[in-house]
Amino acid sequence: MRISIHLVLVGAMALLALVAGAGPATAQDKDTLVIALDTLGAMVMDPIADTRAPHAHYHAPIWDSLVGFDLEKGGIGPGVAEKWERSPDGKSWTFHLRKGLKFHNGDPVTAHDVKFSLERIMLPESISSGAAALRRAVASIEVLDDHTVRVYTKGVIPHFAASLSRAVFMEGSVMPKKYIEAVGTKGFREKPIGSGPWKFVRLVPGDRIEYEAVGTPHWRGTPQFKKLTLLLVPEQSTRIAMVRTGEASIVSIGPEAIKEAQAGGMKVVSVPGTMQAVYQFWGLYRPEVKGSPLTDIRVREALSLAVDRQQIIDHVMAKQARWPLPFTTYRYSIDVDIPRWEAWAKKALRYDPARARQLLAEAGHPNGFKMTFWNTALPGTPFMVQIGEALAGFWEKIGVKVDMKTVEWGVFDPMGRGEQKGLVGTASMYRTAGRPEPSPRYQTTLTSSGIQHLLGDPKECPAVCQEIDKVYEAAVSEKDDAKRAAAMNKMTELAANTWVVVPIIEGMGYWAVNPKRVGQFKPIPGRHEFGDVAERMPRPEQKPWN
């Protein structure tokens, strides 16, 4: 008797399971573009509720950005604002909006919506990545007419427009003022509307988000597929299985899986200039590390010369990476003399173990020394750990004993804040994300007020630290283009010559594509996520892969 009760329980659960689980299966039809990702962030349909990368994946289809992309080179271009100009005194920006844009509910897109959106992003509860920066930058916003908006900035901010582009942050998302005021935040998140080429259909927590194409042509590109589905699949081998069987059209992968994907007949799309893997030294200016070998600039240069970057590119990154430019510099960077720095990078970042050993001997360490190295990987780029292992291998070859500590990002990140207790006098892996403007990253990493402050802090700022502070100020506030470019290049030079933060490779964003489900498309350089590319992906018969 007691047995049957339990059998009934088990049976009931099984039945319940079958009934409940017979949910809608993936639409494997030709009209749906299916992209599988390893993360969908917070899965909240509101641009102010998630951070940069997830936003670029799953908010971008629905919402347009005030400033857009240069689709050819990467970097910024026209968005909802067709053009903009900075006032002569440098303290305000005027944006001219496209005409005839509509939200998904038919309301027109006007300057009032832009003002509303910017103010909404600056709200205290907004956790969007650049909200804080925006609050620091914006003094007030004025609507001049239905299609013209003027933003007054606090002080001169030479590249303010860039910060409103999804190439940088998502602060420029244009949200519908009337609609949000009518339904409130909760209503907005349940039934979100924007002005992008895709409309929101459904969100299944922990599983997927579904969109469908708006019926009319769109300035960003008119979708060739009727529907778009973003799937959350955390396990890479599973994503590869799905793209091979056709359950997904496109999946995100890491460089180690490129061969695997190609073995299955999939095409691999690498988006150039999405990130730079670097290694850096922490707190070397502090008095307590005075005797350490790492404080000698010859030692630091030697460590860089000991690394065979080409081997890392060829073998760790399966040839899907590029020789880097200086720290946080990419081929689409603004104000920077690219040809000069390309030439510098070829020479300064070369592989020269003989010279490395020579420098070590000159510095008084012919038999090497011991060094602690923190190996970690930021979210989205797990291959950093392999690069770190390779680095340690190269340094061991010139006699440096590396005490490598591999830790999870969540453990490492807090160590870098505040007193930086465990990190002073050590080296670590790090990365910088592809952005057209290098100065914000220089601020964070090298100025005395930045969070990482590798060269000095407000209490202890030696000569090189003060110089960087000065040049940084010039670079960000100089109105004259030529003078500003000169300052920017000077900063790049100063930073490069310290050998405190050293680029290893310029990485890419990697995707495996099933050529039977989507045609050949061109990604936006520097933009890993496809939230702004989906509308330009052709069907397989329209543009077959070669």
Next chain:
Amino acid sequence: MQRFIVRRLLQSLVVLVVLALVIFALARVTGNPADLLLPEDATRDDREHLLKALGLDRPVHEQLARYLKGAVTGDLGTSIRYRKPAVEVFFERLPNTLALVGIALAGAVAVSIPLGLLAAVYRGTIIDRVSGMIAVLGIATPSFWLGIVLIYVFSIQLGWLPSARMGGPLHYVLPTITLGAFLVAGLMRLVRSSVLEVLDTEYVKLARIKGLSQTVVIWKHALRNALIPVVTLFGVLFALLVTGAIVTETVFAWPGVGRLTYEAVIFRDYPLLQAVILMKAIIVLGVNLCVDILYAYLDPRVRYA
């Protein structure tokens, strides 16, 4: 009888409270979620601002007080990542895990009983040994490995089954095999020894003497005994699966509470982590309690244990 129920209920409550405190402490030891939400070039002010927005700037004892107060009223806080009540996030995903666990359990039972019966009836022969080996293979393979290999063989190479995600009945096959495989070994062994025990008793020998055919004897008496260990372990097995589904759900992109737990750890989403562990514990304790009460009802000796 009532005293027994009350006693067990109180004991379960004590366990829950202890668990809640332990989780609160553990979660906070592992790091700060704000650091994981901030971009690389955030400033100190940005961090303070975010901490305030997330309610993490209050001193620990205040957070604890708020947590305990909320726990009693059913409000376990707001998930930092999903910006929704943690309990809501949990219940959204719970049915998915229950579905998976239910079928995995049913499947494991369905496989263990015949295997165990065979092994017992043909004890000592090659059939016994082979059944044993098949069963042990289930515990000898790491579940993520099993899952990945199954996907490779049945989904990619053969194309018979979908590779991942929740969906129609076909989507359940591989995940439930992966989840239930390791149960088969233990269950089968128990079935085997229970059946062996029964086959030895005088009662069965008498039945055989009376001339009933072997099959009837086996099916009527042995089978009933074979089910006893399954039933005894029901609570334990259920708990095992619910708490152990993390790996399977990650490999098969199953939107259940296992993966939710893993993500809550990685992203240091304290409220969600606390809520998930507490709710899982409540479910497990609840099921165990029901099983215990049922037994006490049916077998009075148990009440005084």
Next chain:
Amino acid sequence: MALDTAPATDVEIVDERRPRDFSRLPWTSFVIITVLVVVAVFAPLIATHSPTEQSLPDKLKPPAWQEGGSTEHVLGTDMLGRDLFSRLVYGARVSLTVAMFALLSGGLIGLAIGIVAGYVGGRTDSVLMRVVDATLTFPTILIALLLAVSLGAGLRTIVLAITVIIWARFARVVRGEVLGVKTRDFVALARVHGCSDLRIMAIHIVPNVMNTFMVLLTLHIGFVIIVEASLSFLGAGIPPPTPSWGQMVADGRSHIASAWWLAALPGAAIMLVVLAFNLFGDWLRDWLDPRLRQV
């Protein structure tokens, strides 16, 4: 106590009902386990290369019998050019070390608590069993994850995590056994002779639960190895460059189509070893006392 030197019948563990069954010795298990121990102990002599030496140009070479392989790297190389055979050999060491330390600490704690709870009974038993319940309710992998994430992944953390996980299992089973043993005559006799509880527990109870304890130990070795592998999959295992089978399988899972040997070989090693220990544990249990089927 002078009267403690009573006849040795007190500590007999022979079961009078059935003779020991020598017929079906698990030879395969014996062999596998012996090989494992030998390989682990003599790893530096057996391995052909250093397990951590990288050689990027040699990466992802297949095993010697496949096209592209060579006898230089008998079982091929991994994604950083490290010799797979040597990593397997040193990995045996790591797996055994983790298993040993974790099992001993968790097992001994569980043994002690189980004996105390079972023998003393009453309130103590109630409280201890509630703690055991609470531990068992806590998701096992989660404990390990949380520890790895807060203390940093590594050998110590894994041993600690596994200890926390298994002591409760041992405690519960041992307690059950003790409940049976303490009703036996020789225990009553010892009490009548005036022996202290502590002495009774140590001298009379412990030997009689040893069988169960041994069986539990052997049966849990496989569990420990699998838990280590699952943790590596979740990113909380023993960090590189230390070779561990679990981490090797986890690393190799992105290459099943293009470099099958990376995950298949360590996976096979795990399976063989766990299989061997389980069969051995089964046999041990049958050999020592068939009544232990509840274990």
